[in-house]
Amino acid sequence: METGCQIHSAASISMRAPTAELLTEIILTVFRTNGRLLSSGDSLIAPFGLTSARWQVLGAVAMSDTPLSAPQIAAVMGTTRQGTQKQLNLLVEEGLLEQQSNPSHKRSPLYTLTKRGRSIYTDVDHTQARWANQLAEELSMDDLVATKRVLELVCERLERTSTRSNR
Template identity: 50%
Template structure:
């Protein structure tokens, strides 16, 4: 039986939910040798990919997590010496965070391992499908934006 377009969208969203859970579990195992979890990896990634210091709310927004969730993970990373906190000249109560040399080194090692994994994934995916998936996910993301974003 052929599904309606809304039913296909529903199936796609359900697949995203299932995939997210599986990626988090996989990511926890993937970064465990580096002493991290998926949640902490996301925070390091946000800082590494920004190429500039960020506040906890900026990190949260870039990774689609709550400000409180980002703050909790950043505090843990600060305690472990992977992230440094600096005064923010624009907002006294929202310090800027950036990777320390140790954080940069660990993130680079994870990125190296990830790139090898991404190459393996490419064996089963063609570029047109990857680009189509990016477009669909971007549309779903935009259609579900809140006024707070």
């Protein structure tokens, strides 16, 4: 049975190698999956007063061993600094994050969870764990490990390409 998540290319006019053609299909599937993840994430965490964008930023701060600046959070999450800053401002307003001075950069504060932010993140994390357990049913560990490895390799190549083009 086909789902809306499966992508099949029509005859391509381009001169892509077979691996590039399949990678293009994977990229399109990742785009569709990302849209569904954001929508599902919004529904999942709405009871906590969060959106997927705020959850993503809150999670980056929660999972870090040290306070992070907006550019550091953006780099970790693969988002823009401006978009990250907007979410940080909202999370500070909502009392979930607090700013600390940054000895390395006076105009770029560091962010940490407040007590309330830690509590909400813990509740969200438990909710996400139940959801992820359901999504993972019937998926093999081998397939998941291979998927993670390939996506990380593509991400690393994109980062290297981006770094070279920004020079």
